[in-house]
Amino acid sequence: MEKKNIDWSNIGFGYIQTDYRYVSNFKDGKWDEGTLSTDPNVVLNECAGVLQYAQTVFEGLKAYTTVDGKTVTFRPDLNAERLAQSAARLEMPVFPKERFIEAVKQVVKANEAFVPPYGTGATLYLRPYIFGTNPVIGVKPATEYQFRILCTPVGPYFKGGAKPLTIKVSDFDRAAPNGTGHIKAGLNYAMSLHAIVTAHNEGFDENLYLDPKTRTKVEETGGANFLFVTKDNKVVTPKSNSILPSITRRSLVQVAREYLGLEAEEREITLEEVKDFAECGLCGTAAVISPVGKIVDHGREIAFPSGMEKMGPVTTKLRETLTGIQMGTIKAPEGWIVNID
Numbered sequence: 268m269e270k271k272n273i274d275w276s277n278i279g280f281g282y283i284q285t286d287y288r289y290v291s292n293f294k295d296g297k298w299d300e301g302t303l304s305t306d307p308n309v310v311l312n313e314c315a316g317v318l319q320y321a322q323t324v325f326e327g328l329k330a331y332t333t334v335d336g337k338t339v340t341f342r343p344d345l346n347a348e349r350l351a352q353s354a355a356r357l358e359m360p361v362f363p364k365e366r367f368i369e370a371v372k373q374v375v376k377a378n379e380a381f382v383p384p385y386g387t388g389a390t391l392y393l394r395p396y397i398f399g400t401n402p403v404i405g406v407k408p409a410t411e412y413q414f415r416i417l418c419t420p421v422g423p424y425f426k427g428g429a430k431p432l433t434i435k436v437s438d439f440d441r442a443a444p445n446g447t448g449h450i451k452a453g454l455n456y457a458m459s460l461h462a463i464v465t466a467h468n469e470g471f472d473e474n475l476y477l478d479p480k481t482r483t484k485v486e487e488t489g490g491a492n493f494l495f496v497t498k499d500n501k502v503v504t505p506k507s508n509s510i511l512p513s514i515t516r517r518s519l520v521q522v523a524r525e526y527l528g529l530e531a532e533e534r535e536i537t538l539e540e541v542k543d544f545a546e547c548g549l550c551g552t553a554a555v556i557s558p559v560g561k562i563v564d565h566g567r568e569i570a571f572p573s574g575m576e577k578m579g580p581v582t583t584k585l586r587e588t589l590t591g592i593q594m595g596t597i598k599a600p601e602g603w604i605v606n607i608d
């Protein structure tokens with residue numbers, strides 16, 4: 268398979284149009300059989316549900332080239348399950364799991380020339396999404412939907428790759444108590460845009476959102492979960508029903524326990540105790556694990572002992588093990604790696 272002529276090692280996290288996307292439409296209570304399309308444009312009625320009331324949910328996963336030249340994806344079953352939960356919460360039809368995995372395989376296979384080669388640091392990012400397409404003017408769910416998967420080759424989410432980030436404790440909330448923070452709905456990200464622009468304008472890389480009810484506990488950033496390491500090498504991740512259940516975080520907890528022999532715990536974490544941790548990272552499909560060097564709470568700097576120059580030792584091991592599993596240099600747990608054949 269001849270790869271596209273792209274400078275793989277120097278791409279950022281942006282949109283590069285690829286040759287094919289998967290499209291299936293929902294009408295009269297059922298999904299059609301779905302197809303690959305070469306058309307990157309979506310033409311919608313001016314009153315489509317997605318345009319009026321933001322009825323859209325999405326996912327993010329990646330395809331990788333392994334060390335022995337195979338193309339694989341990572342735990343797409345969990346993305347299918349989470350998309351189903353997101354869709355149900357916004358009164359949208361669920362796209363069946365088996366069909367989701369099949370669609371992922373089709374779109375990766377069709378775009379294999381865009382799957383970055385092993386060792387370049389780049390991957391093919393897949394973005395499955397569902398949105399309401401028919402006209403809706405009273406506030407109610409659409410009755411017609413489109414499911415699509417687009418893909419685009421990407422490099423690191425944060426410029427500078429593995430350089431430690433500086434995070435701002437945001438004055439804005441990302442989610443409401445009993446709201447939609449636990450699902451991957453476009454509306455959560457629209458909500459975060461002013462906060463992220465504000466943080467960037469002030470020189471920060473990302474926001475730390477606090478729990479919306481008490482504003483004392485660590486939730487997540489706009490696009491990743493937190494992972495902390497204690498001074499005695501225990502991995503701790505925030506537990507909350509208003510954060511997205513990150514597939515990367517859940518995988519890393521298992522990696523910590525089963526591959527690195529570390530204790531790992533999911534529990535509520537107060538902002539106050541963050542100063543006691545040795546390492547901090549952001550984990551997600553896009554972020555992988557990106558190290559955090561410093562969290563700034565209204566001028567009070569919480570600097571982690573791992574510093575601003577490099578990733579902490581446990582974070583490094585977690586990252587190397589996870590990416591090793593994804594790239595085929597380390598044996599994966601049963602069912603984590605799905606081959607594109």
Ligand code: PLP
Nearest residue numbers: 490491492511513514515551552
């Ligand atoms: N939290 C938010 C808000 C996200 O957008 C993402 C990205 O998907 C994550 C966490 C990480 O989730 P995952 O590891 O499943 O990509």
Ligand code: COI
Nearest residue numbers: 327328490551552553554
């Ligand atoms: C992902 O990691 O897949 C996400 O959706 C995060 C997003 C901010 C790019």
